[in-house]
Amino acid sequence: MSKKLLLLSLTFSLLSFSCLWGQQSRWQQWVSYQMEIELDVATHQMQAVQNLRYANHSPDTLTRVFYHLYYNAFQPGSMMDLRLQNIPDPDGRAKGKIPKLTAGEMGWHKIHALLQDGDSTRYEVAGTILEVELAKPLLPGDTCLLEMKYSSQVPVTIRRTGRDNAEGIAYTMSQWYPKMCEYDLEGWHANPYIGGEFYGVWGNFDVKIRLDANYMVGGSGYLQNPQEVGHGYELPGQKTMKPVDGKYTWHFIAENVHDFAWAADPDYVHDRMQVPDGPELHFIYQPGKGEENWKKLQGETVKCFQIAMARFGPYPFEQFTVIQGGDGGMEYPMATIITGNRNFHSLVGVMVHEVLHSWYYLLLGTNESRYAWMDEGFTIYADDIIMDSLFQGRSLNPHSRAYSSYDILVNANRNEPASLPADFFQTSFAYSVSSYYKGCILLHQMSSIVGQECLDRSLIRYYKEWAYRHPEPRDFKRIVEKESGLELDWYFDHWINSTNVIDYAVESVTKKGKKTEVQLKNYGTMPMPIDLTVILDEGEKRQYHIPLRMMRGAKKADKWLGQFEVLEDWPWTHPVYVLELDVPLRKIKKIEIDASLRTADINRKNNVYPQSPEKNPFDKNRKN
Numbered sequence: 001m002s003k004k005l006l007l008l009s010l011t012f013s014l015l016s017f018s019c020l021w022g023q024q025s026r027w028q029q030w031v032s033y034q035m036e037i038e039l040d041v042a043t044h045q046m047q048a049v050q051n052l053r054y055a056n057h058s059p060d061t062l063t064r065v066f067y068h069l070y071y072n073a074f075q076p077g078s079m080m081d082l083r084l085q086n087i088p089d090p091d092g093r094a095k096g097k098i099p100k101l102t103a104g105e106m107g108w109h110k111i112h113a114l115l116q117d118g119d120s121t122r123y124e125v126a127g128t129i130l131e132v133e134l135a136k137p138l139l140p141g142d143t144c145l146l147e148m149k150y151s152s153q154v155p156v157t158i159r160r161t162g163r164d165n166a167e168g169i170a171y172t173m174s175q176w177y178p179k180m181c182e183y184d185l186e187g188w189h190a191n192p193y194i195g196g197e198f199y200g201v202w203g204n205f206d207v208k209i210r211l212d213a214n215y216m217v218g219g220s221g222y223l224q225n226p227q228e229v230g231h232g233y234e235l236p237g238q239k240t241m242k243p244v245d246g247k248y249t250w251h252f253i254a255e256n257v258h259d260f261a262w263a264a265d266p267d268y269v270h271d272r273m274q275v276p277d278g279p280e281l282h283f284i285y286q287p288g289k290g291e292e293n294w295k296k297l298q299g300e301t302v303k304c305f306q307i308a309m310a311r312f313g314p315y316p317f318e319q320f321t322v323i324q325g326g327d328g329g330m331e332y333p334m335a336t337i338i339t340g341n342r343n344f345h346s347l348v349g350v351m352v353h354e355v356l357h358s359w360y361y362l363l364l365g366t367n368e369s370r371y372a373w374m375d376e377g378f379t380i381y382a383d384d385i386i387m388d389s390l391f392q393g394r395s396l397n398p399h400s401r402a403y404s405s406y407d408i409l410v411n412a413n414r415n416e417p418a419s420l421p422a423d424f425f426q427t428s429f430a431y432s433v434s435s436y437y438k439g440c441i442l443l444h445q446m447s448s449i450v451g452q453e454c455l456d457r458s459l460i461r462y463y464k465e466w467a468y469r470h471p472e473p474r475d476f477k478r479i480v481e482k483e484s485g486l487e488l489d490w491y492f493d494h495w496i497n498s499t500n501v502i503d504y505a506v507e508s509v510t511k512k513g514k515k516t517e518v519q520l521k522n523y524g525t526m527p528m529p530i531d532l533t534v535i536l537d538e539g540e541k542r543q544y545h546i547p548l549r550m551m552r553g554a555k556k557a558d559k560w561l562g563q564f565e566v567l568e569d570w571p572w573t574h575p576v577y578v579l580e581l582d583v584p585l586r587k588i589k590k591i592e593i594d595a596s597l598r599t600a601d602i603n604r605k606n607n608v609y610p611q612s613p614e615k616n617p618f619d620k621n622r623k624n
């Protein structure tokens with residue numbers, strides 16, 4: 001452990017200490033893994049010892065604990081297999097593959113022994129969950145040592161993890177070890193592995209991986225023995241040690257994270273680049289086909305970190321690794337594993353998305369299985385902003401793909417509440433749009449309620465108050481309420497917990513002598529405050545804001561509007577709102593609701609006076 005690392009871990013300990021005492025009401029469990037794995041690259045099997053210190057910070061006495069055994073999903077007849085067979089639109093990457101797995105291609109974990117402080121426990125494997133009866137109850141505040149001996153077989157790559165992916169990467173090692181399930185205020189989360197989304201216990205990982213010396217390894221954590229294993233990790237000119245029995249042991253330490261992933265391949269090459277005042281970046285990929293793009297990607301990754309750190313909060317680790325592998329893109333602590341044979345824009349796109357998960361997944365560790373919209377949605381929001389800046393999009397709405405996808409979902413009558421747990425949606429389509437895009441719209445749309453400046457401050461405050469913890473929806477809601485001074489329950493109740501839709505209209509515009517009466521009408525089922533733009537014939541633009549009465553106030557500033565006048569509030573029970581403009585009708589060129597396109601209004605044609613046959617501005621983004 002370097003001196004810097006020691007200092008870092010001291011800061012983390014102080015941090016968890018202050019969290020523990022500053023926020024008694026929100027305890028969180030703690031783990032410390034010590035794992036030694038030997039991977040046989042001929043049989044694709046691992047022999048492993050896992051010593052896990054588990055601290056019970058809850059006020060409850062625990063008599064049972066649960067582990068995830070993710071590899072067991074990759075067996076014919078598993079819950080993942082049956083879910084894929086029965087959902088109308090299964091993930092194309094996994095569809096039809098599990099039933100065809102042979103004995104040598106399946107994944108499995110076999111538990112050989114599990115001791116609690118030296119005493120045998122009783123345990124049972126139930127699909128992808130290991131159910132353990134503790135030898136002794138674990139009292140509040142107590143810690144125990146769980147010593148496990150197990151072996152595993154790495155499955156062929158079907159979803160996220162496995163061997164020999166489509167691009168020829170030998171080992172993508174994610175969701176690869178028996179992982180303690182999280183126990184929180186809501187109890188155990190021993191979710192079977194069916195489709196996706198994860199949740200883990202905060203803690204430390206000390207991982208030793210032994211395999212053939214020609215394989216290069218990259219992953220979460222700081223490599224402790226670069227001089228021993230070489231492969232470009234050693235200092236320039238430094239000699240590396242001879243392998244023992246043709247093998248190296250790679251030793252990694254990752255602290256204050258909630259998962260650990262790695263990848264290994266004999267063909268990997270390794271580049272590094274430093275983010276000024278940020279982490280050292282490592283790029284681990286295959287030479288050949290996509291190499292040029294992987295070289296160009298490196299500078300873009302530096303820029304991505306710089307923008308993200310300035311806008312969403314510091315990146316507190318000293319390292320981040322972009323690894324080629326897997327079956328798409330997936331986020332892990334201090335690393336991402338992405339497929340590499342893509343065009344440049346797509347490669348940058350997937351990198352940006354996964355890097356942003358360092359904020360909305362790694363540091364703000366929400367329970368993704370329950371609140372995927374907080375994890376994927378916030379990441380998409382941040383990722384759109386960075387992509388817009390990297391590729392100079394300068395679009396009026398950098399999140400337009402979210403709005404057009406939502407539009408398609410609603411029109412297909414497939415909308416489901418975003419609050420559903422990730423595995424419980426009726427279709428993969430509804431899951432994807434709800435978690436990725438409705439989560440993104442939640443934020444962008446919210447900027448029209450509280451103002452962009454307030455939303456930006458809220459995201460930073462959310463980071464400061466909730467990093468290294470498990471924030472829940474109400475925690476984020478309270479932050480924005482405190483920053484804005486507005487009441488926002490209604491917004492989450494409608495947008496996240498229901499499928500209600502927004503549809504406001506400029507219903508009528510009539511001459512009232514030298515004045516003009518405007519009637520607005522709510523045709524939708526979800527209320528929203530209104531930004532109303534009035535353009536006069538000499539080009540003058542007037543901005544008005546109509547808050548909802550139940551917000552108990554109005555936004556103070558909003559850079560999308562500039563100067564605006566706050567009008568009388570709108571009680572949501574009233575379908576019609578009447579306002580009088582101090583301008584004669586003949587002088588009015590245009591009146592528009594939500595000209596900045598931030599609300600997910602399902603019918604934009606009626607937002608404008610005079611109505612024009614103009615298409616929905618998001619229609620151009622429609623795929624079908």
Ligand SMILES: [Zn+2]
Nearest residue numbers: 353357376379
């Ligand atoms: Zn994501």
